Amino acid sequence: MKLWQLDLSQLKQIKIKDYILRFFFGGAISVIAALIALLTNGRIGGIFMAFPAILLASLTIINREDGKHKAEEDAKGAIIGALAFVITAIVLSLTLQVLPGMLALFLALVIWLLCAFGLYALSYRSGWLRVRKQQPAQTFGDRRHS
Template sequence: MKISPSSLREGRWYEYVVRFVLGGAATVFTGLVSTWYGASIGGLFLALPAIFCASATLIEKHEIRRMREAGLDGTRRGRHAAALDAAGAALGALGMLAFAGLFSLLVQQSVAGAFAGASLAWLAVSVAAWFARRKARLSRSSPARAKSRPAIKRSRPF
């Protein structure tokens, strides 16, 4: 896992507008569902990845464009990058489920405490799910290859 602010320059202005509009539309939809059916039902829609659809297609498009600039097709790599993004969204959704569950249990005692505890639960579950997925992927590959690669790639030795 790493943060790469330089990737923000890869996007075009209209791609960010699409993300903003789709995210806003998902938020409005969630608000309408809450108004019509109550907060309990509307809360279920808060886990909806508001910009996932837009980001998945944009990730695929960026990878294809990058590979074509290098003289390659890039279709397969673009699909693979979008699939990895989808897997990350699913792992994040598990974290959101933990957040919602713990928050609902603790909110009667303290809203701030419930938010802090639920945020830590989200982080712990999401990171644990990511490591579990990575370990499962490595164990499915050849045993010799899985043991030879470190779980976390480091840029400098410790």
């Protein structure tokens, strides 16, 4: 049973406009978060820095290119990533008070890796994150009679 597979050949299929869209979303959200942090305080700005700008752009592109089903599957993976991120942020906020910065960051990285891969494996084994084969849409001339 494969939990995941890396296929770099698909990188050639990404269009330049898709990269631009991701760059625009990510940059716009980063600027907005920085402005919010300047106008209020760092904690509120930090909340907006966690906004998944790239996720929104990617899901839009996936939905357009591969359909709603594939976008839903990627969104489920993003939920797992977000949970791991929240756990990591909590650990980091607590450990920065008692450990040197680099050690706290290293510990947070280890926690993130354990949480992300652990939650992914649990979700995959439970069937919640299993990618199902999508049936191709039938066209009018392609209908088969049983």
